[in-house]
Amino acid sequence: MNFQQLRSVRETVRCGFNLTEVAHSLHTSQPGVSRQIRELEEELGIELFVRAGKRLTGLTDPGQHVLPIIERMLLDSANLRKAGQEFVAQQNGLLSIAATHSQARYALPAAVQEFRAQFPNVKLNLHQGSPRQVAEMLLSGEADVGIATEALAQYDALLALPCYRWTHSVIVQPGHPLLDAPLTLERLAQWPLITYDNGFTGRSHIDEAFGQRQQAANIVLTAMDADVIKTYVELGMGVGIVASIAYEAERDTGLRAIDAGHLFGINLTRLAVRRGSYLRGYVYAFIESFAPTLNRAIVEKALADDGQASDYDI
Secondary structure, eight states: OOHHHHHHHHHHHHTTTOHHHHHHHHTSOHHHHHHHHHHHHHHHTSOOEEEETTEEEEEOHHHHHHHHHHHHHHHHHHHHHHHHHHHHOTTOEEEEEEEOHHIIIIISHHHHHHHHHHOTTEEEEEEEOOHHHHHHHHHHTSOSEEEESSSGGGOTTEEEEEEEEEOEEEEEOTTOGGGGSOOOHHHHTTSOEEEEOTTSTTHHHHHHHHHHTTOOOOEEEEESSHHHHHHHHHTTSOEEEEEGGGOOTTTOTTOEEEEOHHHHOOEEEEEEEETTOOOOHHHHHHHHHHOTTOOHHHHHHHHHOOOOOSBOOO
């Protein structure tokens, strides 16, 4: 048994049983992948895949049982390499962070700046995506740390730690009638709205608020990030609903903000890592820079927790 055989099995599942894609991913040939799988099956004495002729179409029952063990073995192998690197070069390495646009644009800069000053020899990779893409990058090992408001707590394989709470603001042009009286859902529902796509930046709380009051929200445009939303509000296309941290009075001089926390409630941004992963010392340092309440002792305790819940309550 060798790690190339294990990687061949894992990648076959990840690539939807397409051996051509598996070969490309592993930088080998399709016959080579088939041989690695067959040799492992012979050694284990079981068939891992359902076959239709020469094609693989799914996992057998034994294959479904064995796959999580293979995943753990490969994760432990990666952790072992990281542990060795930790002692060889504690101040050097690579940190990959996956975040939504709002987090990358408004919440992360101060933490990144502080981290770079502390660890100038650590290379930072910043990936942006939807909350689900952030989760997938963590699960695949492409990212070490993920930051988002939605989705991260839905995956049992991820440890999702609460970072900070925030509310929404309604964004309008100067002189807009919504500035003249207390903000209500009924008044807001009278205007065309521009806000986040489904699954982004607390959008679920916005929909829930309108639904609970049985108000129809006239959402005319959605976007993944607040900068786009603010641009179209400035053009007069509608009223914006964005995360409060996305409004900067000094920069957004052509807009005005109205606090909407009483309408849409409090949102929680989470930082997630993959359960069972080995975190180098500078990863803990970055986490604490971003969320000072999440010191190394707290994160290590959460990772050591054997519970299956994906959201750790601090």
